[in-house]
Amino acid sequence: MKRLVLLGSTGSVGRQTLEVVSDFPERFRLVALTAASNWKALAEQARRFRPRVVVILREDLYRSLREALPSEIEVLSGERALSEVAAHPEADLVVSAIVGLAGLTPTLSALSAGKTVALANKEALVTGGELVKATARRTRARLLPVDSEHSAIFQALKGHRRRAVARILLTASGGPFRKRPAESFPKITPEEALQHPRWRMGAKITVDSATLMNKGLEVIEAHFLFDFPYERIEVLIHPESIVHSLVEFRDGSLLAQLSLPDMRLPIAYALAYPERLPLPYPRLSLTEIGQLTFEPPDPQRFPCLSLAYEAGRRGGFWPVALNAANEVAVEAFLNRRLRFDQIPRLIEETLAHLSFSGKPGSLEEILEADRETRKMAQSLIKERICSR
Ligand SMILES: NC(=O)c1ccc[n+]([C@@H]2O[C@H](COP(=O)([O-])OP(=O)(O)OC[C@H]3O[C@@H](n4cnc5c(N)ncnc54)[C@H](OP(=O)(O)O)[C@@H]3O)[C@@H](O)[C@H]2O)c1
Incomplete structure (x- = not known):
């Protein structure tokens, strides 16, 4: 029986992870579930899967979640609680399925505690690549890919x-x-x-x-x-x-x-690794x-692909900046503040306005570079540089 912490349980990867878990109840048991704001879905999942603890990022939603759950399920809120449950002493494996840079800190927390991490949150490796790997090396924690492409490469x-x-x-x-x-x-x-x-x-x-x-x-x-x-x-x-x-x-x-x-395949491969489960899903x-x-x-x-290669090759803080500018651009596009064709332009302009040297040596330096980049990207949106 593997005991799991599922970070981001209300998201697309999170829900599909729960489908795999419910198809193999004798193999997996949930220790913790987490979400950012969707407390109703989180409460429903907790009533069904009975984890020891649930975490909601938004502290103002704590009370609603607490009232929706029986007292034997512990309810926590806030960023620090996310990192605490990621290192839960009872967990054998942590599924990192939060979206964006927000997944980096809890992922590092899990690895620091020596947990095996099934990583869907690619932004954690993009922004914290060297730190994530150094932490895993130090604690001998294992990193298993969930992204279907990386799972395929891992298998090949x-x-x-x-x-x-x-x-x-x-x-x-x-x-x-x-x-x-x-x-x-x-x-x-x-x-x-x-x-x-x-x-x-x-x-x-x-x-x-x-x-x-x-x-x-x-x-x-x-x-x-x-x-x-x-x-x-x-x-x-x-x-x-x-x-x-x-x-x-x-x-x-x-x-x-x-x-x-079907994401349930790479998810199940990471959950059961090194075994393969007899999955009951449609076959090719x-x-x-x-x-x-x-x-x-x-x-x-599609210039974003070249922008990513360039940031990757430059290394240091540039992938952090690429990721932050992209997160701002995507959010602005979804809120209709930026056109689709302006997404790569905003990212390129933002990176051109920044100067970084050296490599991130700590989580705090990564978070600082992320903040600086977001500020720059937001101010460029405001100045409407991108609408030229
Ligand atoms: N979806 C896929 O098929 C797929 C495939 C490969 C890789 N991935 C990667 O897996 C990660 C998750 O993707 P997704 O599609 O599952 O995303 P999603 O559906 O948007 O779900 C994101 C999850 O993270 C939570 N969350 C959002 N912001 C947070 C924050 N600031 N702090 C803590 N939790 C937060 C959300 O909670 P709420 O529901 O409360 O907002 C939700 O549980 C991403 O890095 C993505 O690139 C996804």
Whole structure:
């Protein structure tokens, strides 16, 4: 029986993690569930899964949540409580499924306590890559990928020597605007951007998928997760989302992992690792699919991918800044304060206005760089630099 802490249980990854848990009640037990503001969904989950403790980020919602739950379930609130439950002494595995930079601090807390972390929150590795890895090394904590692409690479690398690997090929669906002409990008609405052709995900990652920033963040995530140089990580557009990524070896062989696009597979793989569960979900039929297609990404229409490669190669604080500017841009787009085509422009302009040197040595330095970047991005939105 594995005991789990699920950070971000009310989100898309969180809910799908609970589906896996409820399909294998003899294998998993929940110690803690957390959310930011959706206390009603959190209360419902807690009544069903009976964790020891639940945490709601917003302190003003504590009372509502407390009143909705029986007294044997402990209720906590606030940022510090999130980090405390991430290091819960009873947990064997922590699922990090909070969205954005907010996931970094609790992820570090789990790793500092030596917990195995099933990582969906890619922003933690993008912003805190070296710190996250150094913490895991220090405590011998294990980091298991949940992102379907990284899970595919993790599986394909198994049993192979690192020096046998030539390249990593990350696949991307291409998002809803793969074929849309660049001239119409300014007209793209949040509603259109939130219609992903293959995956049902939270709003932020869905917009990131539409701009290809999601793939850019995943390139940086792969760089840290697999200790691989950027020049040997490539992106391939694969609209069917069946091949979840590939590893090319020195001899020219390619190994890939294939399945229907269903996040419950990589989630279950991380939860049960190193075992594989007999999952009761729909299976891939290659004869039904018939054809798989691949094409190169278009850097002209989707500049976010190049921005991410550039920030990754520059290293230091630049991935932190890239992530912060992107979080501000996506939020502004969703609130109709920024057009879709202005997302990459805002990120580029923000980074051009900042100067960083050295590498982040601590969590506080990362959070400071994040704050500075957000301030710059917000002021550029206000100055309407991006509407030029
Ligand atoms: N969705 C996918 O299929 C998928 C696939 C691969 C990787 N990922 C990655 O997994 C992470 C989660 O994605 P998602 O799509 O599941 O996101 P989501 O649906 O937006 O859910 C985010 C979760 O985090 C909580 N949360 C939001 N802001 C928070 C904060 N400041 N502090 C603490 N908790 C906070 C939310 O609580 P409330 O519900 O109360 O707001 C919710 O439980 C992201 O990093 C994403 O890139 C997602």
